[in-house]
Amino acid sequence: MCGIFGYIGARDPLEICLSGLEQLEYRGYDSTGIAGVGNGEIKFCKKAGKLSNLLQAMNLRNLESAIGHTRWATHGPVNDQNAHPHLDAANSMAIIHNGIIENHHVLRMDLIASGVLFTSDTDTEVIVQLVAKFYAGDLAAALQKALSLVQGIYAIALIHKNHPGQIIAAAKECPLAIGVDPTTKESFISSDPNTFLSSNLDICFLHDGEIAIIQRGHVHVFNTKHEIIRKKTERLELQYTVPSKDGFAHFLLKEIYEQPNTVYKAILGRFQEQTGNVEFESLGFTDEQLSSYKKVCILACGGSAHAGSIGAAYLEELAHIPSQCEIASEARYRSLLLTPDTLVIAISQSGETADTIAALRIAKAAGCKILAICNVKHSTITREADAVIYLKAGAEISVCSTKALTSQIAVLALFALHMARLRGLPVEVAQTFFNNLKQIPDQINQVLLAAPKLQALAEKYAHYEDFFFIGRLYMYTTSLEGALKLKEISYVNANGCPAGELKHGPIALINANFPVVAFCANEQTKDKILSNLAEVKARGAPVLAFAPVGMDGVQAIADDIFWLPPTTDMLAPFTSTVAAQLLAYYIALKRHCNIDQPRNLAKSVTVE
Ligand code: F6R
Numbered sequence: 001m002c003g004i005f006g007y008i009g010a011r012d013p014l015e016i017c018l019s020g021l022e023q024l025e026y027r028g029y030d031s032t033g034i035a036g037v038g039n040g041e042i043k044f045c046k047k048a049g050k051l052s053n054l055l056q057a058m059n060l061r062n063l064e065s066a067i068g069h070t071r072w073a074t075h076g077p078v079n080d081q082n083a084h085p086h087l088d089a090a091n092s093m094a095i096i097h098n099g100i101i102e103n104h105h106v107l108r109m110d111l112i113a114s115g116v117l118f119t120s121d122t123d124t125e126v127i128v129q130l131v132a133k134f135y136a137g138d139l140a141a142a143l144q145k146a147l148s149l150v151q152g153i154y155a156i157a158l159i160h161k162n163h164p165g166q167i168i169a170a171a172k173e174c175p176l177a178i179g180v181d182p183t184t185k186e187s188f189i190s191s192d193p194n195t196f197l198s199s200n201l202d203i204c205f206l207h208d209g210e211i212a213i214i215q216r217g218h219v220h221v222f223n224t225k226h227e228i229i230r231k232k233t234e235r236l237e238l239q240y241t242v243p244s245k246d247g248f249a250h251f252l253l254k255e256i257y258e259q260p261n262t263v264y265k266a267i268l269g270r271f272q273e274q275t276g277n278v279e280f281e282s283l284g285f286t287d288e289q290l291s292s293y294k295k296v297c298i299l300a301c302g303g304s305a306h307a308g309s310i311g312a313a314y315l316e317e318l319a320h321i322p323s324q325c326e327i328a329s330e331a332r333y334r335s336l337l338l339t340p341d342t343l344v345i346a347i348s349q350s351g352e353t354a355d356t357i358a359a360l361r362i363a364k365a366a367g368c369k370i371l372a373i374c375n376v377k378h379s380t381i382t383r384e385a386d387a388v389i390y391l392k393a394g395a396e397i398s399v400c401s402t403k404a405l406t407s408q409i410a411v412l413a414l415f416a417l418h419m420a421r422l423r424g425l426p427v428e429v430a431q432t433f434f435n436n437l438k439q440i441p442d443q444i445n446q447v448l449l450a451a452p453k454l455q456a457l458a459e460k461y462a463h464y465e466d467f468f469f470i471g472r473l474y475m476y477t478t479s480l481e482g483a484l485k486l487k488e489i490s491y492v493n494a495n496g497c498p499a500g501e502l503k504h505g506p507i508a509l510i511n512a513n514f515p516v517v518a519f520c521a522n523e524q525t526k527d528k529i530l531s532n533l534a535e536v537k538a539r540g541a542p543v544l545a546f547a548p549v550g551m552d553g554v555q556a557i558a559d560d561i562f563w564l565p566p567t568t569d570m571l572a573p574f575t576s577t578v579a580a581q582l583l584a585y586y587i588a589l590k591r592h593c594n595i596d597q598p599r600n601l602a603k604s605v606t607v608e
Pocket of ligand 1: 305400604
């Protein structure tokens with residue numbers, strides 16, 4: 001889950017690479033590094049920690065080309081030695097790598113036996129040492145030979161002091177985009193084409209086994225037989241804007257506050273009020289195709305899987321089509337028994353989550369068509385899916401996902417409505433559902449206006465180290481999401497649990513130091529959740545309830561209540577989730593955590 005970037009052209013390669021790395025930091029921020037060729041030698045600078053550490057240590061000048069890396073540690077601790085780039089023993093070449101080399105140990109042992117001295121614990125160093133072993137003047141050929149011994153996944157960039165005008169790149173199952181401007185004679189490589197700082201580029205993506213020789217303003221790509229191949233290029237609409245907190249203390253808070261607008265944008269223009277029909281722009285599936293599906297299988301990870309579970313419930317409740325949400329990291333190793341009569345939906349904010357991509361490929365191989373629900377354009381999932389519905393939520397910078405999730409739920413609500421209409425849901429029922437959905441942005445706004453109350457509650461609860469988040473039905477998934485937000489940004493132990501399951505074991509943990517945060521918004525299970533609250537209260541747990549205005553009975557049990565605008569059971573996840581996000585934010589703030597870049601995490605999980 002690292003980010004790699006490279007530049008060769010008339011502008012200062014160092015400056016361009018640093019700007020690229022700034023945008024790629026979402027892929028990992030354990031360390032950063034840059035290498036380039038200058039005055040006939042490899043120059044490099046690398047540092048553990050964030051890009052700001054590298055900037056302080058930066059001592060490079062006059063580079064003819066540069067490659068840069070931002071790391072999420074897989075092999076070896078976070079320190080300067082393990083930061084990329086890695087060099088061969090003679091310091092004649094430097095490599096950066098995103099991915100994992102699975103047989104690195106065996107290869108390392110062989111190289112050590114032949115006298116090679118390693119300077120890092122990384123799997124990546126094995127590749128550069130192998131290339132050095134095979135190098136006899138043709139760098140691409142040496143890399144190809146080295147990669148023929150390697151098992152694993154990678155996107156790689158390599159430079160050599162004897163080839164100052166070249167960057168060699170290779171990829172297998174990891175994204176690597178190459179952008180070329182023949183007019184200005186500039187070339188870029190990046191793990192993410194959205195980070196290219198030029199909109200005038202012919203862009204191609206390296207496919208498995210391909211190797212590219214990138215020079216100023218042109219690129220040659222070779223297949224595994226070392227034959228030159230003609231790659232199809234595309235002009236991408238890239239509109240880069242420098243991320244800004246717009247006056248908010250953190251990107252996370254800004255993104256929480258964007259939600260009335262982002263949810264609105266996710267539904268805008270996608271529902272015909274007169275006809276009760278949903279219309280996604282260029283959906284790519286005909287009504288006949290969608291009507292023919294017997295099942296839906298949703299694949300996603302983390303927060304996106306929580307949205308997926310809500311989506312599966314929508315599909316069942318509205319469209320009466322059997323639907324399941326599978327956690328992609330599990331699904332890829334299970335026998336899902338997928339057949340072409342199942343519509344597969346891959347949900348991902350980034351479009352780069354390795355497990356979701358792997359599960360999607362398995363579904364494709366089983367003959368299924370894939371609908372992607374994604375935020376990031378040009379990402380791997382959007383390129384591999386048969387059709388895409390975009391979230392239109394704008395760039396999400398905070399590692400902890402907020403606005404993407406509520407947009408995912410909004411899109412899933414509309415998609416379920418679409419499937420339902422195709423299966424005969426009456427117009428009036430669709431209109432009523434949409435009218436309730438339309439009110440969600442305003443209801444989220446009401447939650448945001450009550451933020452001071454949530455901050456006060458956070459201050460009261462911030463000293464606890466353990467929490468249960470409980471709910472039933474839609475509120476159970478919401479409790480999973482609320483717990484994930486809290487543990488992710490404030491490092492406290494928060495567990496989402498179906499309220500009815502507490503008494504099957506988890507309740508043993510309850511005591512006066514173990515608060516229970518209860519999501520009570522489902523009318524259908526109102527009495528049940530109140531009984532569960534009474535049970536934990538009787539055992540001494542402090543109880544914080546998120547309940548819709550007007551809910552009876554909760555005041556008699558809960559220690560604290562945050563009142564939510566009432567809505568339907570199906571749509572309650574929106575406001576309850578936003579309230580949980582703010583609670584987590586203020587607890588993290590009180591605990592002085594790194595809110596936008598929590599420890600050990602990366603925005604985009606590109607390794608399994
Ligand atoms: C939670 C969070 C993660 C992501 C997960 C999937 O706040 O951000 O759990 O939801 O890594 O990422 P995407 O949606 O990019 O596939």
